[in-house]
Amino acid sequence: MEALRACVDREIPRAVADLRRLVRIPSVAAQRQGIPEAVQATSELLREAGGHVHVLEHEGANPVVTAEFDGRSPRTLLFYNHYDVQPAEPLDEWSVPPFDLTERDGLLLGRGVSDNKGDLVTRIAALRALRAARGALPCRVKFAVEGEEEIGSVHFGAITRAHVEVLRADACVWEYGERDHEERMHIVCGMKGLCYLELEATTANVDLHSSLGAIIEGAGFRLAWALSTLKDPSGRVLIPGHYDRVRPPTPAEEEAIRRIPPDVVSAVQQQVGVRRLIGDPDASAAVRQLLLAPTCTICGLWGGYTGQGAKTVLPRVARAKVDFRLVPDQDPHEVAQAVRRHLDAHGFTDVGLRVLAAEFPWRTDLEDPFVETVRDAVAHATGRETLLYPTSAGTGPMHDLGPVLGIPLVSVGGGYWNSRAHAPDENVRASDFRETIVLMAHLLERFAEVA
Amino acid sequence: MEALRACVDREIPRAVADLRRLVRIPSVAAQRQGIPEAVQATSELLREAGGHVHVLEHEGANPVVTAEFDGRSPRTLLFYNHYDVQPAEPLDEWSVPPFDLTERDGLLLGRGVSDNKGDLVTRIAALRALRAARGALPCRVKFAVEGEEEIGSVHFGAITRAHVEVLRADACVWEYGERDHEERMHIVCGMKGLCYLELEATTANVDLHSSLGAIIEGAGFRLAWALSTLKDPSGRVLIPGHYDRVRPPTPAEEEAIRRIPPDVVSAVQQQVGVRRLIGDPDASAAVRQLLLAPTCTICGLWGGYTGQGAKTVLPRVARAKVDFRLVPDQDPHEVAQAVRRHLDAHGFTDVGLRVLAAEFPWRTDLEDPFVETVRDAVAHATGRETLLYPTSAGTGPMHDLGPVLGIPLVSVGGGYWNSRAHAPDENVRASDFRETIVLMAHLLERFAEVA
Numbered sequence: 001m002e003a004l005r006a007c008v009d010r011e012i013p014r015a016v017a018d019l020r021r022l023v024r025i026p027s028v029a030a031q032r033q034g035i036p037e038a039v040q041a042t043s044e045l046l047r048e049a050g051g052h053v054h055v056l057e058h059e060g061a062n063p064v065v066t067a068e069f070d071g072r073s074p075r076t077l078l079f080y081n082h083y084d085v086q087p088a089e090p091l092d093e094w095s096v097p098p099f100d101l102t103e104r105d106g107l108l109l110g111r112g113v114s115d116n117k118g119d120l121v122t123r124i125a126a127l128r129a130l131r132a133a134r135g136a137l138p139c140r141v142k143f144a145v146e147g148e149e150e151i152g153s154v155h156f157g158a159i160t161r162a163h164v165e166v167l168r169a170d171a172c173v174w175e176y177g178e179r180d181h182e183e184r185m186h187i188v189c190g191m192k193g194l195c196y197l198e199l200e201a202t203t204a205n206v207d208l209h210s211s212l213g214a215i216i217e218g219a220g221f222r223l224a225w226a227l228s229t230l231k232d233p234s235g236r237v238l239i240p241g242h243y244d245r246v247r248p249p250t251p252a253e254e255e256a257i258r259r260i261p262p263d264v265v266s267a268v269q270q271q272v273g274v275r276r277l278i279g280d281p282d283a284s285a286a287v288r289q290l291l292l293a294p295t296c297t298i299c300g301l302w303g304g305y306t307g308q309g310a311k312t313v314l315p316r317v318a319r320a321k322v323d324f325r326l327v328p329d330q331d332p333h334e335v336a337q338a339v340r341r342h343l344d345a346h347g348f349t350d351v352g353l354r355v356l357a358a359e360f361p362w363r364t365d366l367e368d369p370f371v372e373t374v375r376d377a378v379a380h381a382t383g384r385e386t387l388l389y390p391t392s393a394g395t396g397p398m399h400d401l402g403p404v405l406g407i408p409l410v411s412v413g414g415g416y417w418n419s420r421a422h423a424p425d426e427n428v429r430a431s432d433f434r435e436t437i438v439l440m441a442h443l444l445e446r447f448a449e450v451a
Numbered sequence: 452m453e454a455l456r457a458c459v460d461r462e463i464p465r466a467v468a469d470l471r472r473l474v475r476i477p478s479v480a481a482q483r484q485g486i487p488e489a490v491q492a493t494s495e496l497l498r499e500a501g502g503h504v505h506v507l508e509h510e511g512a513n514p515v516v517t518a519e520f521d522g523r524s525p526r527t528l529l530f531y532n533h534y535d536v537q538p539a540e541p542l543d544e545w546s547v548p549p550f551d552l553t554e555r556d557g558l559l560l561g562r563g564v565s566d567n568k569g570d571l572v573t574r575i576a577a578l579r580a581l582r583a584a585r586g587a588l589p590c591r592v593k594f595a596v597e598g599e600e601e602i603g604s605v606h607f608g609a610i611t612r613a614h615v616e617v618l619r620a621d622a623c624v625w626e627y628g629e630r631d632h633e634e635r636m637h638i639v640c641g642m643k644g645l646c647y648l649e650l651e652a653t654t655a656n657v658d659l660h661s662s663l664g665a666i667i668e669g670a671g672f673r674l675a676w677a678l679s680t681l682k683d684p685s686g687r688v689l690i691p692g693h694y695d696r697v698r699p700p701t702p703a704e705e706e707a708i709r710r711i712p713p714d715v716v717s718a719v720q721q722q723v724g725v726r727r728l729i730g731d732p733d734a735s736a737a738v739r740q741l742l743l744a745p746t747c748t749i750c751g752l753w754g755g756y757t758g759q760g761a762k763t764v765l766p767r768v769a770r771a772k773v774d775f776r777l778v779p780d781q782d783p784h785e786v787a788q789a790v791r792r793h794l795d796a797h798g799f800t801d802v803g804l805r806v807l808a809a810e811f812p813w814r815t816d817l818e819d820p821f822v823e824t825v826r827d828a829v830a831h832a833t834g835r836e837t838l839l840y841p842t843s844a845g846t847g848p849m850h851d852l853g854p855v856l857g858i859p860l861v862s863v864g865g866g867y868w869n870s871r872a873h874a875p876d877e878n879v880r881a882s883d884f885r886e887t888i889v890l891m892a893h894l895l896e897r898f899a900e901v902a
Contacts, residue, residue: 030760152761192662196761205724209873210774211643211844213748214686214741215716215728220749220771221682228679231672233798235665265666273656277666290665297664298671299764300755305772309481310603310647310807312774312846313750320671321756323661323763347684356761393662395763422660 001381001442007133008125008437015125015437016108018045020101022083022117023110029084029151035062038083042120042145043067049124050131051143056163061155062147066166069127071137073448078142078169080401080409081120082149085112086422093424107427114428115421116175119413120145122433123173126440133441138448142169144401149175152194152357153397160400171370171447172401173440174411179432181267181417185384187374188411190363190391191398193326195335196299199226199343200319200352207304208314219303219318226348227320230339231296235278235289237324239342242294245329249292252366253390260287260387267417290393295325321356325395332358360399363391368408373450377443378412382435412439452832452893458584459576459888466576466888467559469496471552473534473568474561480535480602486513489534493571493596494518500575501582502594507614512606513598517617520578522588524899529593529620531852531860532571533600536563537873544875558878565879566872567626570864571596573884574624577891584892589899593620595852600626603645603808604848611851622821622898623852624891625862630883632718632868636835638825639862641814641842642849644777646786647750650677650794651770651803658755659765670754670769677799678771681790682747686729686740688775690793693745696780700743703817704841711738711838718868741844746776772807776846783809811850814842819859824901828894829863833886863890 022045027038042065043053051067058064062084088098088111096102098111108118123143130137144167146156160167178186201222208216231237249257262283269277281289303318305311324335336355343351364371366388378386398409414436420426473496478489493516494504502518509515513535539549539562547553549562559569574594581588595618597607611618629637652673659667682688700708713734720728732740754769756762775786787806794802815822817839826837849860865887871877 194763196763203725208723209845210746210748210750211776211846212719212723212741213746213774214744214776214844215732215737216720216723216725217684217686217727217729218748218750220752221678221684224675224678224749224752224771225684227672227675233668233672233676235668268663269667272659272663272667274654274667276668278668281666286666290663293665295661295664297661297669297765298675298755298769299661299669299762300757300766301671301675301769302753302757304749304751306751306753306770310772310774311750312645312647314748315751318749318752319757320675321761323664323761325662325665393665394660395662 004129004133004441005438007129008434008441010132011125011129011437012434015121018124019108019113019118019121022121023101023112024099026099027084028087029062029148030087035147038147039063039065042083045124046143049127054166056159056166058155058159061159064147064156064159065145067143069137069141071139071141071448073139075448076140076142076169077444077447078144078167078172079123080172081123081143081145081175082116082147083145084147084150085115086150090424095425106430108430108433109425109427111426114415114419114426116149118428118433119176122414122436123440125437126444129437130441130444138445141444142167149396152359153400156397157400160404164404167405169405169407171407172409173443174398174409175413176411176415177413179384179416180264182263183384185378185382185386185412186389187378187386188389188392189366189371191361191396192391192393193330193332193361193399194357194359194395195324195326195332196357197322197336197339198319198354198356199223199322200317201226201350202317202352203350204316207316210312210314213314216314218314220315222350223303223318223320226343226351227298229346230322235293237294237296239338241338245331246294247328249390250366256366256388256390257288257291260389262287265290291389291391292327294327294330297323299323326361328361328363330361332360359395359397362398362402364402364408364410366390369450370408371410373446374410374412374443377446378439381439381442455580455584455892456889458580459885459892461583462576462580462888463885466572469575470559470564470569470572473572474552474563475550477550478535478598479538480513480599481538486598489598490514490516493534496575497594500578505617507610507617509606509610512610515607515610516596518594520588520592522590522592522899524590526899527591527593527620528895528898529595529618529623530574531623532574532594532596532626533567533598534596535598535601536566537601541875546876557881559881559884560876560878562877565866565870565877567600569879569884570627573865573887574891576888577895580888581892581895589896592895593618600847603810604851607848608851611855615855618856620856620858622858623860624894625849625860626864627862627866628864630835630867631715633714634835636829636833636837636863637840638829638837639840639843640817640822642812642847643842643844644781644783644812644850645808645810645846646775646777646783647808648773648787648790649770649805649807650674650773651768652677652801653768653803654801655767658767661763661765664765667765669765671766673801674752674754674769674771677794677802678749680797681773686744688745688747690789692789696782697745698779700841701817707817707839707841708739708742711840713738716741742840742842743778745778745781748774750774777812779812779814781812783811810846810848813849813853815853815859815861817841820901821859822861824897825861825863825894828897829890832890832893
């Protein structure tokens with residue numbers, strides 16, 4: 001282990017340089033920027049580390065960069081990462097240039113440093129360190145680095161299903177990880193799904209003077225009434241059949257959730273200034289609710305006059321973006337159809353509906369030995385306490401790899417509680433960056449041993 | 452009458468020049484533009500017509516320009532007008548420069564040409580024509596020209612109450628009028644009141660990732676739920692006591708409403724592409740509902756992400772602008788307080804409320820002889836059929852003059868069904884402009900005779 005750590009230390013300058021090279025490419029999928037450059041740089045980094053690179057192209061999609069590395073054991077570990085990043089806006093809230101790597105006060109700052117270019121670089125650096133320390137990799141390694149994660153992995157499922165042999169592996173380390181406010185390492189084995197809808201109420205072909213509101217209903221109330229039928233204040237989604245497919249958690253999932261300390265919720269509450277939780281759960285019930293409850297939230301709504309002061313207008317159109325987080329085995333396409341039927345049944349045939357994103361939920365079986373391998377590797381390589389999450393409350397395209405390849409997926413990586421993914425001043429701690437390279441190298445060795 | 456018409460014809464070039472002079476001043480109260488210039492130009496026009504001008508100043512208010520003209524009869528007719536206009540935006544939808552008078556195809560076009568600079572000019576022109584035709588005015592005439600009508604006449608009531616003697620008159624001709632799509636002249640004797648509120652739901656001190664929607668309620672649903680309690684789909688306002696102060700229409704008001712042909716509603720419906728009316732009233736019930744029903748409408752709502760595509764954010768704040776139109780004797784301040792109590796009673800103590808505008812409703816007694824004087828004058832001067840409206844569906848500060856001076860107020864003026872007040876390409880027809888000058892002159896003579 002000490003030889004490995006010494007080799008990792010020698011790899012750090014190169015790893016930081018690699019990260020700088022990636023951060024300088026503003027590969028914002030939502031703004032269709034920097035994609036070819038990011039594909040090229042990612043391919044080069046993987047090739048320079050000794051990988052056989054294969055770029056998977058797909059009609060209308062940002063390419064998926066894959067790579068394969070030989071190793072001593074025939075077992076194969078797959079790393080899932082992405083080269084696209086969130087937009088840097090609001091620019092004036094950054095204290096550093098977002099698309100340049102800044103080293104300051106023990107931090108590495110820049111867009112994508114945490115989500116997800118930093119993780120990609122730590123994994124590549126781990127391969128170099130292992131070769132330097134051991135002469136060869138302990139097992140075979142693959143990478144799948146997509147370019148649409150931040151816009152809902154729109155084509156990733158179609159690509160993985162078309163290239164199963166290229167991606168074939170025995171287990172997958174997912175993109176990211178977090179050290180929480182108590183410096184415990186989260187190990188995440190599942191993701192919620194997502195059905196993201198846009199609702200549009202239309203009531204006339206022009207905006208009207210609001211005095212006509214005596215006889216003509218405006219789009220604002222049509223939308224407010226429609227939205228208010230979707231969920232009740234206890235948090236229960238009111239779409240008929242919405243809970244029918246919800247699979248009860250396994251005993252292992254229940255046990256893992258019981259072991260997650262309630263402070264993970266209370267810390268968030270304190271940070272964001274929220275006293276009351278939906279349904280007033282006690283502290284431990286809140287963790288269960290966060291991880292197991294299907295949600296329905298309004299991400300945005302708009303219509304009519306939104307400027308200063310009073311304008312008496314009856315808007316012809318009002319819109320809302322509504323996000324349903326799903327748990328196994330809910331199906332985002334079924335949910336969209338059920339919302340349509342629900343709106344119709346409540347008389348909201350005038351409220352249009354568009355599906356903006358659809359992702360399936362997925363959970364890895366917690367009893368899969370790979371979960372324990374990752375936990376042990378974390379404990380041994382970092383000395384940190386681990387918290388096992390059967391699922392994240394968030395969403396990612398695990399369903400596009402887990403059931404397709406029939407393998408366990410576990411997420412662990414380089415972030416911490418203040419990494420500010422998606423926000424200004426995104427960062428990782430330099431000490432975590434080093435620790436994560438050690439962790440990934442050690443994890444590869446453990447994974448090879450288990451075989 | 453023929454001598455008068457001839458004198459009006461000779462006045463037209465001067466009247467058009469006066470209108471051009473006013474239109475060139477972009478006196479947009481909402482944007483705090485051009486107010487001193489408009490006060491000066493209005494004062495000059497009134498002074499040039501022989502009036503004794505007195506500008507009423509008030510702390511924080513756009514001044515009210517008043518003028519007084521001598522006449523043969525001791526009776527006094529007051530004209531209420533305003534020199535402020537709506538913003539010209541959206542500028543790219545105008546086919547002419549908004550702040551310049553354009554004469555084209557029998558139309559006069561420009562911001563304020565209809566609402567309300569054109570009406571002011573026709574009234575001043577009528578005084579000139581009368582003097583030219585008769586040597587003197589038939590009665591005393593006063594003007595009250597305010598500068599905040601388009602922003603809710605915020606200070607007008609305080610000013611009228613402080614200057615009752617300056618404004619003292621026997622009757623008032625209100626600011627505007629309309630020839631409808633059947634070329635009938637509308638004569639309007641009342642206005643609804645207004646309570647315009649901004650509601651603000653706040654749920655956290657930062658926007659959150661929507662995955663937290665499992666335990667933390669977002670501002671979007673809090674707002675949608677709160678709004679949905681304000682009104683039911685039959686149009687009934689659900690605030691307790693909201694209808695308690697609603698005064699039943701008088702027999703004369705009922706009779707006048709019965710005489711308004713249902714096509715005034717069906718024409719609007721067709722124009723704006725609306726099939727269904729609130730509560731499915733039959734054609735004549737729809738007119739009654741338009742004029743007598745208190746309303747609650749959402750003029751605007753906004754919060755969270757409103758751009759392209761999907762962003763999974765749980766907004767910390769969401770807002771709505773809500774407009775209640777009121778009928779006698781509802782009180783806008785009482786309504787605001789009742790909404791606050793209603794929100795609290797439904798558990799929406801987290802939804803803030805601000806009053807952005809408050810105006811009282813007012814109706815002139817239809818049996819007042821002045822109403823008949825105006826109708827006769829219209830019939831005689833224009834040959835048009837008249838429709839008597841006990842009230843407009845809209846709002847204006849009649850309550851700041853009617854009960855203060857104890858006089859009848861009747862609105863008639865120069866607009867037509869396509870005048871596009873508040874919209875791009877605002878216009879009046881040149882033939883109506885002339886007709887309105889004749890009408891105002893004739894009305895002054897009738898008014899003097901009645902005395």
